Amino acid sequence: MNYHSHSDPKITASFGDALLASLAPDGGLWMPDEINSFSPQETAKLGAMSFGDCAAELARHFVDDRFSNEDLKAICRDAYSFPVPLVTLDGEKLDSATPEIARDYILELFHGPTLAFKDFAARFMGRAASHIMSKTADKRTILVATSGDTGGAIGDAFLGQDGINVFILFPKGGVSKIQEQQLCTMGKAGSNVKAISIDGTFDDCQQLVKDAFANQDMTERYSLMSANSINVGRVIPQSFYYFWTSLQLKAAHPGVPIVYSIPSGNLGNLTGGLIAKKMGAPIERFVIGNNTNDPFVDYLGTGEYTPRPSVPTLSNAMDIGRPNNFPRILDLYDNDYNSVSEVCWGASFSDEETERHMRRIFSASGYVMCPHTAVGHLAMEAFSEDVDLDFVKVVVGTAHPAKFADSVERIIREDVPLPKPLEKAMRKKKRFHIMSPSLQALDAYLAIHAE
Numbered sequence: 001m002n003y004h005s006h007s008d009p010k011i012t013a014s015f016g017d018a019l020l021a022s023l024a025p026d027g028g029l030w031m032p033d034e035i036n037s038f039s040p041q042e043t044a045k046l047g048a049m050s051f052g053d054c055a056a057e058l059a060r061h062f063v064d065d066r067f068s069n070e071d072l073k074a075i076c077r078d079a080y081s082f083p084v085p086l087v088t089l090d091g092e093k094l095d096s097a098t099p100e101i102a103r104d105y106i107l108e109l110f111h112g113p114t115l116a117f118k119d120f121a122a123r124f125m126g127r128a129a130s131h132i133m134s135k136t137a138d139k140r141t142i143l144v145a146t147s148g149d150t151g152g153a154i155g156d157a158f159l160g161q162d163g164i165n166v167f168i169l170f171p172k173g174g175v176s177k178i179q180e181q182q183l184c185t186m187g188k189a190g191s192n193v194k195a196i197s198i199d200g201t202f203d204d205c206q207q208l209v210k211d212a213f214a215n216q217d218m219t220e221r222y223s224l225m226s227a228n229s230i231n232v233g234r235v236i237p238q239s240f241y242y243f244w245t246s247l248q249l250k251a252a253h254p255g256v257p258i259v260y261s262i263p264s265g266n267l268g269n270l271t272g273g274l275i276a277k278k279m280g281a282p283i284e285r286f287v288i289g290n291n292t293n294d295p296f297v298d299y300l301g302t303g304e305y306t307p308r309p310s311v312p313t314l315s316n317a318m319d320i321g322r323p324n325n326f327p328r329i330l331d332l333y334d335n336d337y338n339s340v341s342e343v344c345w346g347a348s349f350s351d352e353e354t355e356r357h358m359r360r361i362f363s364a365s366g367y368v369m370c371p372h373t374a375v376g377h378l379a380m381e382a383f384s385e386d387v388d389l390d391f392v393k394v395v396v397g398t399a400h401p402a403k404f405a406d407s408v409e410r411i412i413r414e415d416v417p418l419p420k421p422l423e424k425a426m427r428k429k430k431r432f433h434i435m436s437p438s439l440q441a442l443d444a445y446l447a448i449h450a451e
């Protein structure tokens, strides 16, 4: 199974090489040459497995011969050591004891160590990269720009791994207090994961990482690798939970169409969902929720794609004006707007609407949503009003509300208890470096710390 550059299909690489190279030599995004489509018999078998074992079976079709079936099983069982629950707003869980409890679910993807869905991709990617590198004496430097959650997930997944130094670039004042605490307390002094507070916006951080990659001298000197969703190793694992959970839902609701709503920014999560659908996951459509940074929702409505500078919002992990994975989505649908808009439906919401919705849901049911999840929930409501369809609703819960306790507590006027991993991080001393958004400054810092 090979990968090709989305901008030049003649440029190809194996999975492992695409993972370590991050981008194709022409600057294109790596895409799988083919996506295996499973038969209904095969999907039924996969749905009956545990999530980790199902993920390993799916991964088999995306990797190269450096991974045996046993390797993949070990990687996925180890990476996915936490639950992937489908819950109702009343707190009921879908499982074999409660078939068909409702037609309205939150898929809580925030029970991993850093309490956001990015753990799913980061933990697979980290283990896959170290599996490949354990066979060589290579070193790698990971640069990761984060608007909050990616940095934590990548830092956690790569912490303590030999041969890999991780530098997390976050916008100063642009992440929640708790996210910043999490980013800046990983490992001890001198550990392989370092946080850098950039005096600028998330777009500045992302641009800095892109500039470093575009600089051949820096790329070679530091063996740079990206862990942002430009890396195909981040996107593939995000198909696993769509595939597996849609099969759990199909078993509980036979014959009823299933629709997922995804609060989106860089569109990596959506790309994972679209790949799952191509593999045969029984998913009817995807609803996309944007905050006011909504170039993709605009595209779905008009066919025109206009990237623009991002503006800060309450749902900061989605403050993206130029979504990285937009070209991947076009590539999956042969650059055909009609095919994309048949599968995807979108709506965007202001912070005021999001806040009101979080309050309304909390007072109606007691369920506390993070602001991102609330945007997805609003989009699902808007979609239900727009279509005449009887369907199973699944809103993707992307982060634990406690990660955004500073805003969530203000909005719902209630304390949000911190889960254990966050409580631990809150007690640690922060370590970080402050830097202007300049490539020279980054180069000088890496020259000292990337060894």
Ligand SMILES: *Cc1c(COP(=O)(O)O)cnc(C)c1O
Pocket: 116, 117, 118, 148, 149, 150, 229, 263, 264, 265, 266, 267, 268, 269, 270, 317, 318, 372, 373, 398, 399
């Ligand atoms: C990263 C993130 C998103 C956006 O996901 P994309 O894959 O960038 O579209 C949404 N919500 C939360 C909490 C996130 O961390």
